[in-house]
Amino acid sequence: MTLFQQPEWRDAEVHTSMPAHLRRTGVRSAWADANRGGVPIDSFLEGPVFDSQGNLYVTDIPFGRVLRIDPQGAWEQIAEYDGEPNGMKFLSEHELLITDYKNGLVKLDVRTGQTEDFLARRNSERFKGVNDLVFDSKGNLYFTDQGQSGMHDPSGRVYRLDPRGKLDLLLANVPSPNGVALSPDEKVLYVAVTRGNAVWRAPLMEDGSVAKVGQFFTGYGPSGPDGLAVDQAGNVVVANPGLGYVWLLNPRAEPIVVWRSPKGMSTTNIAFGGADRQTLYCTESVSGTILKMTAPQAGLALARPG
DSSP states (O other), X not given: OOOSSOOEEEEOEEEEEOOGGGOOTTOOOHHHHHHSTTOOOSOOEEEEEEOTTSOEEEEEGGGTEEEEXXXXXXXXXXXXXXXXXXXXXXEETTEEEEEETTTEEEEXXXXXXXXXXXXXXXXXXXXXXXXXXXXXXXXXXXXXXXXXXXXXXXXXXXXXXXXXXXXXXXXXXXXXXXXXXXXXXXXXXEEEETTTTEEEEEEBOTTSXXXXXXXXXXXXXXXXXXXXXXXXXXXXEEEETTTTEEEEEOTTSOEEEEEEOSSOSOEEEEEEESTTSOEEEEEETTTTEEEEEEOSSOBOOOOOOO
């Protein structure tokens, strides 16, 4: 990585932490056995997304939970089911669409806590393990299918599901596709490539295909980029677990600001929130903490299909 100008280093703040009564202390899980070396963990937060009232929703992957945090920082569990929920976006005012590692795409009614399948399989074949998602303004859904892919097995996928239900495979050679975000003009799809320690840039063609996909940002360290977001100026925000950083990159992939976590290295995913969408909220997954940072630009408003 070449830096002609040093980025500004800032410290993130703790916004709120999961209360003790919601933590599953000492409980073993199949997810932790596979992904955390078998060490019991009390939670692993992911998938932050805001509703129109300013409530923040997060997932707890190993225990199949979705939790809601109100603007004052109070937590409540709104759903628990047999799944491993990760990324989330709102389908409508009261429905979340979840990328669930076990179950594919799952719909959740936040009023009742009830879930139902949205897209469990493709042509009767299960996904590897879906991870994150984003809608465009036309209702197209882009989502990553990560599974256990990596440099040893660069077979992770990126799909687009159109409003009619047509599913297109855009990329099939990604070593661990994770977070996904769109540029302000929706002509570029950014994909976090965790095990490749990079962010890919995929130009979206008029016919719906991708072409000249390239490596936009190259990272370093024990774990690569995870969650992504984009601001109104086209800057890309990257949550980087393993380093405990959140990067703010300009459209040339040059770091402008780097925020450091005060609570651990597992900075997994991010969302813009606040009345002006100029505050970044980040899940520090292992500690069960939500961090916050003031961004230079407001985040893009997330599209909803309904």
